[in-house]
Amino acid sequence: MTSAGNDSTAASILIVDDEPAITTVCSIQLTEVDGHDCVKVTSAAEALEWLEERDFDVVITDIRMPKMSGIDLLKLIKRKDPEIQVIIITGNPDLGSAVEAIRSQVDDYLVKPFELSQLSHSVGRALEHRALLQENRRYRSELEKRVKDQSKQIERLFLDGLAALAGAIEARDRYTGGHLDRVTRYALSMGAEMELSQQQMWNLWLGSLFHDVGKLAIPDAILNKPGPLTEEEYEEMKRHPELGVQIVERISFLVPASRAILHHQERWDGKGYPGGLAGEEICVEGRILAVADAFDAMLTNRPYREGRSEEMAVEELERCSGTQFDPSVVAAFLKAREKGFPAQLPTTVHPAIELAYGPSSAA
Secondary structure: OOOOOOOOOOOEEEEEOOOHHHHHHHHHHHHHHOOOEEEEEOOHHHHHHHHHHOOOOEEEEEOOOOOOOHHHHHHHHHHHOOOOEEEEEEOOOOHHHHHHHHHOOOOEEEEOOOOHHHHHHHHHHHHHHHHHHHHHHHHHHHHHHHHHHHHHHHHHHHHHHHHHHHHHHHHOOOOOOOHHHHHHHHHHHHHHHOOOOHHHHHHHHHHHHHOOHHHHHOOHHHHOOOOOOOHHHHHHHOOHHHHHHHHHOOOHHHHHHHHHHHHOOOOOOOOOOOOOOOHHHOOHHHHHHHHHHHHHHHHOOEOOEOOOOHHHHHHHHHHOEOOOEOHHHHHHHHHHHHOOOOOOOOOOOOHHHHHHHOOOOOO
């Protein structure tokens, strides 16, 4: 809000009094002597009309006026803009009105008759107070911006650390390069189709990045074995969801991923591991990850088998819908695939995920 006037010290002042002689005298003093820009009105209703059309630094108002009092006008002004300075002038002072004016955040209170120099002094103090309020607001705004920027930088470092940690996990398995990025893309796209909440999307994102964290505790000889696993080796590999939970539960910011990590190898029909959970006993994030993880695994080449084509992998997901996989998740996968697993982030995405990928890219 800028002040009107002829120089840098001029202010825009609205004078409200049902006695035209008062507004005229005040206006002459403030305009011709003090160099301010004044508007004169004789009712609170006129004052409100002017306040809708123009910015004012100071409002000078009588208390007793027809239809609306100066106190009521004061309350409306302060509700609109607490930085506008309001000076009450009255010829009928009483304790009740003075107390009510103070409660309504009046900035000064003059009793008629008063010296015009008093009015000038009161306006001067009001303008100083307004300048301080505006400076304080600018300072708070700048401080809030700096805090917000620093918070983003800290969160950015945090997210970079998560990505680096996830990359370190993936680097242990030489057969799954890019697996985490792809699974995350598939999972977030399915989550968007299923309209998951912001918290669920956060859980899903963390779960996508760290669903295989338990493989850190699996021996390299098993993890990178160039051939099918023995029964004993497979049993050891099946421990990775529980091992993963043991790892993330020691890291507070990864705890939201624990259920998705624990459940991502469960099956809709209850024949999965480690808990043999069935149907909706499996968290929705785990059910989504089961589909995303399986789809990407089917596309991956291994020394003991060729990766399947995308069409064959999709056919397998459809064939296993209702047994291995939640049918609603498979349906969401098919819809997301039709859209090319869009990079556009859903509106329910957690702010940190948006910061990680940018405002319009989820992968």
